[in-house]
Amino acid sequence: MSLRLTGSRRALAAAGAFSVMLAVGACSSGGGTSTDTGGGNTSADCAPYTKFGDIKGKTISVFAGIVTPEDVLQKNSYKPFEDCTGAKVQYEADKTFEAQILVRAKAGNPPDIAILPQPGLLQQLVATGKVKEPPPEVVANVEKGWSPEWKTYGTVDGKFYAAPYGANVKSFVWYSPKEFQDKGLQPPKTLDELYQLSDKLAEGGRKPWCAGIGSGEATGWPVTDWMEDMMLRLNGPEEYDKWVKHDIPFNSAGPTAALDEAAKILKNDKYVNGGLGDVKSIASTTFQDGGLPILDGTCSLHRQASFYAANWPEGTKVAPDGDVFAFYLPGKTADDKPVLGGGEFIAAFADRPEVKAFQTYMASADWANAKGAQGGNVVSANKGFELSKCKCSEIDKLSVQLLQDPKTVFRFDGSDLMPAAIGSNAFWKQATSWITGQSTKQTVDNIEAAWPK
Amino acid sequence: MHPTSTAGKFLLMFEAILIFVAVVSVILFIAGRLGGRRSDRWVAFAFLIPAVLMLLVGLLYPGIRTIFQSFFDADGNGFIGINNYKTIFTSSDQLVVLRNTVFWVVVTPFVATSIGLLYAILVDKSRFEAFAKALIFLPMAISFVGASIIWKFVYEYRPDQPGVKQIGLLNQVLVMLGGKPQNWLIDSPLNTFLLIVVMIWIQAGFAMTVLSAAIKAIPDDIIEAARLDGVTALGMFRFVTLPSIRPALVVVLTTIGIGVLKVFDIVRTATGGNFDTSVVANEFYSQSFRASNQGLGAALAVLLFILVVPIVAYNVRQMRASEAR
Numbered sequence: 060m061s062l063r064l065t066g067s068r069r070a071l072a073a074a075g076a077f078s079v080m081l082a083v084g085a086c087s088s089g090g091g092t093s094t095d096t097g098g099g100n101t102s103a104d105c106a107p108y109t110k111f112g113d114i115k116g117k118t119i120s121v122f123a124g125i126v127t128p129e130d131v132l133q134k135n136s137y138k139p140f141e142d143c144t145g146a147k148v149q150y151e152a153d154k155t156f157e158a159q160i161l162v163r164a165k166a167g168n169p170p171d172i173a174i175l176p177q178p179g180l181l182q183q184l185v186a187t188g189k190v191k192e193p194p195p196e197v198v199a200n201v202e203k204g205w206s207p208e209w210k211t212y213g214t215v216d217g218k219f220y221a222a223p224y225g226a227n228v229k230s231f232v233w234y235s236p237k238e239f240q241d242k243g244l245q246p247p248k249t250l251d252e253l254y255q256l257s258d259k260l261a262e263g264g265r266k267p268w269c270a271g272i273g274s275g276e277a278t279g280w281p282v283t284d285w286m287e288d289m290m291l292r293l294n295g296p297e298e299y300d301k302w303v304k305h306d307i308p309f310n311s312a313g314p315t316a317a318l319d320e321a322a323k324i325l326k327n328d329k330y331v332n333g334g335l336g337d338v339k340s341i342a343s344t345t346f347q348d349g350g351l352p353i354l355d356g357t358c359s360l361h362r363q364a365s366f367y368a369a370n371w372p373e374g375t376k377v378a379p380d381g382d383v384f385a386f387y388l389p390g391k392t393a394d395d396k397p398v399l400g401g402g403e404f405i406a407a408f409a410d411r412p413e414v415k416a417f418q419t420y421m422a423s424a425d426w427a428n429a430k431g432a433q434g435g436n437v438v439s440a441n442k443g444f445e446l447s448k449c450k451c452s453e454i455d456k457l458s459v460q461l462l463q464d465p466k467t468v469f470r471f472d473g474s475d476l477m478p479a480a481i482g483s484n485a486f487w488k489q490a491t492s493w494i495t496g497q498s499t500k501q502t503v504d505n506i507e508a509a510w511p512k
Numbered sequence: 513m514h515p516t517s518t519a520g521k522f523l524l525m526f527e528a529i530l531i532f533v534a535v536v537s538v539i540l541f542i543a544g545r546l547g548g549r550r551s552d553r554w555v556a557f558a559f560l561i562p563a564v565l566m567l568l569v570g571l572l573y574p575g576i577r578t579i580f581q582s583f584f585d586a587d588g589n590g591f592i593g594i595n596n597y598k599t600i601f602t603s604s605d606q607l608v609v610l611r612n613t614v615f616w617v618v619v620t621p622f623v624a625t626s627i628g629l630l631y632a633i634l635v636d637k638s639r640f641e642a643f644a645k646a647l648i649f650l651p652m653a654i655s656f657v658g659a660s661i662i663w664k665f666v667y668e669y670r671p672d673q674p675g676v677k678q679i680g681l682l683n684q685v686l687v688m689l690g691g692k693p694q695n696w697l698i699d700s701p702l703n704t705f706l707l708i709v710v711m712i713w714i715q716a717g718f719a720m721t722v723l724s725a726a727i728k729a730i731p732d733d734i735i736e737a738a739r740l741d742g743v744t745a746l747g748m749f750r751f752v753t754l755p756s757i758r759p760a761l762v763v764v765l766t767t768i769g770i771g772v773l774k775v776f777d778i779v780r781t782a783t784g785g786n787f788d789t790s791v792v793a794n795e796f797y798s799q800s801f802r803a804s805n806q807g808l809g810a811a812l813a814v815l816l817f818i819l820v821v822p823i824v825a826y827n828v829r830q831m832r833a834s835e836a837r
Binding site for chain 1 (some may be wrong): 583586605621669671672673675676695697698708780784785786787799801802803804805
């Protein structure tokens, strides 16, 4: 190296120093605490909080995977609790939460409260022996607020650990209400009607469906939702449960038929991939981009969860009379109403009084309503969640209506309940290979072979 | 403690610096008190202790633990002998990972070094040498993740449909030449080579810099003597340049080789290891932290270690040889 390089070296050093500053700035904006402790604020009705006793000045650390910008709504929903009790909630989020929480639990450095996006993760955390059982008040709240199956998702080996938190509905098909109106179409009531609708939309060589399953290392997960939805519709909830628990093999007749049913749309080159390419382009399109062609008019239908509402560009009206909206992915008959969904759960790693109090608060309808009152993304399966008082979006309203409908048969996202080696590895990978050409039989055989013995 | 506020992080940083200063002071104090005959040796020991301690705690202990863990099952509880290693060398998924790693290790160092060497010779003593060198050196300043994102856009695919425009450079060039856009990152094994291009793009600058310095260090009298003997340009390269820069060449090759074995960022950013592009380092991470298969993850880490060791040993020997000159 000659002297000539010193100039560029100095520039490099300056650039390095600058990026360090940027990193520090980024950290400080990401991990700030939510509010100052203004104990004894009188703006909210503090009566429900007196039972928590004196926990003023205490701090509760919360760790979650919900990052900016959605985290603002999380932090705001803790405010009534903070204002009334004087305790402080320290919220911290990380995109790689699923990996980090396990590392921290094993290293003996867990947060007080963790918001888990998958029941499968709860099993792993309980296995570390660090998860504390919730106080009886939480159990009471859960039994009062949720249907019994929700309690079982927070239960490991017969012991209840984690209360449900938020929820989402996955059995939705996004469409353009305007396009449907112009063409004189109605959302379908049965699965057969859905195919008829697709055929009608496919006239003239147009591709009616669009999809994207790209999601970094989690690429493939939207296909697992497709398969689960079809599993519920074709084989019913009982066989679904057996499939998830591996009481029947992954490659038995029912699941194979379910994946084949998903192939009727996803691997049908007459149906996909509107505005995005051929069948294979599903694998290279990110799930965030998967439904956007609806806005361009190059695609009409996109099956994705309620939370997809956040992906539409700013200014898009998401409503039954807007630019986009979703209809319920119909069952086999009009009377069948299986709903696939997901949700978060709260696990505690400490049993100090303030942590117990916060846990109880989060498991209450009060919290759900506090979050509902500020609007934004909020779906709760809590029966005490008052939809009329919620400032939630139309799609969230539809989701809550579906969850609270007595005819609904709810089932939790199966891949989140399966062991990690399947639910967050083999299932995703094989589903991706399935999109890029692998046969259904080979796919289910490979997943069955990967199931931990 | 897990500091979340900026102030907390700075506090932790200052605490760490204070501890560091304290430890160094203690060592200096002890070293200063040592006297008498053979004191040099004791002073050397005193200075070595912290480094040795850290190596023990930070490298040796986790290393041994990882080797130990690689003989256990997914939860790390049941002993399963060499089954994890068997999986690596028999399961079809893992064989693809090994195949890709071989592609990376065989292709990247040689191509990157060749490009760097060729470039160094071509621009040597030319009028625009500094500028030309800066051009190829610049990618070195970009992180692997940043480079992968840049190249992801180069390979970006949009369908061949009316009203849809290409946004990826490669596909746009292809379309302008009358071809059809390709979904580059989907088809294996081509996609692995496209990812290797990213690594070469980054590493060629490194190879160029080191080799250019080595070329400039060749004594003028050798070159003049060769010229007087009437050597051709090719002969000059073959019989003068190449032998003279051999040690530097080996260091460059092995350094890139080690870097390539550990490649993780590019694969994870560009494809996430999908579409049969995973390599050992990426697979080790996803098995350990995503699939929760600690045993297999550890076995992959051990395999990586075993693969790196001979290259590191060779690298160290060559560096010593070149320093001895």
